[in-house]
Amino acid sequence: MGRMEAVLREIILASENVYFNCNESPKFETDYPLRDDRFAKIIKDKYPTHEFERAAPLMSELRTIKSDIEIELLQKACDITEKGFRRLLKYVKPGVKEYQVQAEIDHEFGLNGANGHGYPPIIASGISACTLHYIENDKECKDGDLLLMDFGAEYANYSADLTRTIPVNGKFTSRQKEVYEAVLRVQKQAIQLLVVDNTIEKVNASVNKLMEKEIVKLGLMQQSEANDPQIAKGILFNYFMHGTSHFLGLDVHDVGLKTEPFKAGMVFTCEPALYIQDEKIGIRIENDILITENGPVDLMKNIPIEVDEIEELMAK
Ligand code: GLY
Ligand code: MN
Ligand code: MN
Numbered sequence: 001m002g003r004m005e006a007v008l009r010e011i012i013l014a015s016e017n018v019y020f021n022c023n024e025s026p027k028f029e030t031d032y033p034l035r036d037d038r039f040a041k042i043i044k045d046k047y048p049t050h051e052f053e054r055a056a057p058l059m060s061e062l063r064t065i066k067s068d069i070e071i072e073l074l075q076k077a078c079d080i081t082e083k084g085f086r087r088l089l090k091y092v093k094p095g096v097k098e099y100q101v102q103a104e105i106d107h108e109f110g111l112n113g114a115n116g117h118g119y120p121p122i123i124a125s126g127i128s129a130c131t132l133h134y135i136e137n138d139k140e141c142k143d144g145d146l147l148l149m150d151f152g153a154e155y156a157n158y159s160a161d162l163t164r165t166i167p168v169n170g171k172f173t174s175r176q177k178e179v180y181e182a183v184l185r186v187q188k189q190a191i192q193l194l195v196v197d198n199t200i201e202k203v204n205a206s207v208n209k210l211m212e213k214e215i216v217k218l219g220l221m222q223q224s225e226a227n228d229p230q231i232a233k234g235i236l237f238n239y240f241m242h243g244t245s246h247f248l249g250l251d252v253h254d255v256g257l258k259t260e261p262f263k264a265g266m267v268f269t270c271e272p273a274l275y276i277q278d279e280k281i282g283i284r285i286e287n288d289i290l291i292t293e294n295g296p297v298d299l300m301k302n303i304p305i306e307v308d309e310i311e312e313l314m315a316k
Contacts, residue, residue, distance in 0.1 A: 060255040064247060065265035070158065071290060074249070074267060077118070077160035078288055078299045080153035084108040085164055085303055089313040094143035094169050098123040101149065102137050109153050118159025119252040121151035125168060129282025130275040132242065141168040146176055148282050152252065159252045161269050162300060163286035170314035176281060177307055179274055182214040183283050184305065186272040190244055194268055194289045194296040200245050200258040207244040207272055212236050220276065239274050248288055266291045267299070 032038040044052060066074065084105040091104050101123045109116060124134045125141040129148035141147050145168050152160035165180065167173075172180060189210055193203045212232050215221045221235045245268040247256035256266070268291070273284035287300040304310055 063249055063254060064256045064260070065263055066249065066267055066290075067265070070249070071265075071267075073156045073158040074160065074288070074290075075299050077114070077153045077155040077158050078162070078303075080109060080112040080114045080155060081151065081160040081162045082300070082303045083112055084151065084153065085149070085162065086313070088149065089166065089304065089310065090316065092141060092147060092166060092168060092170075092314070094141060096141050098125060098128075098137040098139050098141065098147075101141070101147070102151075105151055112153070114153035114155050115157070116154055118152040118154035118161065122148065122163075123151075124148045124282065127277065127280050127282075129165070129284075130277045130280075143169050144173070146172075146281060146283065148284055150284065150286065157250055159248065159250070160300075161248055161252050161271075161286060161288055162303065163271055163273075163284040164303070164305070164310075165283045165285065166310050166314065171311055172307055175279065176283075179218060179276065179279075179281050180283050180285075180307060182218055183272055183274050183285050184307075186210045186214060187270055187285050187287070190270050190272055191287065191289055191296050191298060194245070194270060194291055195262065196264060196291060196293060197261045199261055200243065200256075200268070203245050204243045204258075208233075208236055208240070211240050211272060211274070215239055215274070218274075239276060240272065241275070242271075242273070244272055245269055262291045264291055264293045 028038060032041055040052070087104055087108045088101060092101060102121055105121060106116075120135045121137070122134055123137040124131065125139055125147045126145035128134045128139060129146060146165050147168050148163065148165045150161075150163040152162050167176060186207060190203065190207045193206055212221070212226055215236060216223055216226050220239060221232065225235055226232045247254040248267045248269055268289050269286055270289050271284055271286035273282070275282045285305065287298050287303070290297040290299055304313055
């Protein structure tokens with residue numbers, strides 16, 4: 001090992017050690033409340049003649065644009081997630097518990113070599129689907145209710161992020177179907193917005209406009225209300241209170257800015273939704289999309305999404 005390499009190795013080992021053990025003194029922790037700051041202080045004191053640069057900006061840039069191998073790994077994570085969902089279409093019926101649904105996913109992920117879940121899965125039946133980060137997963141799935149499932153396999157540290165909403169008894173009611181079709185229409189249009197040079201901020205604004213039209217058609221907002229942008233925004237927020245897309249990769253909510261122009265190789269989720277508490281309807285549909293010079297590529301294009309497909313697979 002050369003001298004440079006040895007020094008570098010020492011720094012890396014010391015920094016790893018320090019990073020995970022820099023919580024020891026209460027005073028030190030009060031003076032430097034953030035672990036990153038404690039780490040910087042210790043490492044600078046230990047190596048006073050070195051110059052330090054933050055790696056995070058470089059890492060962020062590297063993380064936003066995926067190389068071919070990273071895309072392959074993400075595709076694999078999506079494909080394992082697909083297997084999990086297909087398993088559930090055969091499994092879900094009235095009376096099953098949300099945690100049992102989760103156990104089916106755990107099993108399928110394990111069978112297929114995933115590290116596990118990329119994030120805590122949301123298995124939300126009935127009204128629970130209207131709670132955004134519901135992860136209790138402890139209720140019984142009831143006849144007539146919808147089941148919103150947001151889960152993603154982690155494969156080689158890359159996470160997929162899928163949401164599908166299905167009827168517990170295998171058949172959507174006409175109202176559930178009406179709302180589902182509205183969200184799906186918006187998702188199909190939203191995916192087309194995931195192109196080079198667009199931004200998350202602009203996608204959100206465009207999708208909100210599309211969703212406003214849908215909620216008028218669904219009878220959740222009057223046309224007169226829709227004509228006033230401030231009122232429309234307020235009403236829309238009651239039913240759709242989160243953004244449409246986030247960066248995806250090593251982390252489920254990966255690094256990257258809302259204002260950053262899309263470049264080929266970036267991967268985003270596309271997850272419009274409607275949450276109608278009064279009707280016990282929470283529907284989110286989420287796919288993972290790769291930006292390319294030739295337009296969006298849906299890494300989840302094979303995962304059942306249409307009402308007929310879902311009903312047919314659940315009936316088998
Ligand atoms: N699974 C978290 C999200 O969809 O953002
Ligand atoms: Mn997501
Ligand atoms: Mn999700």
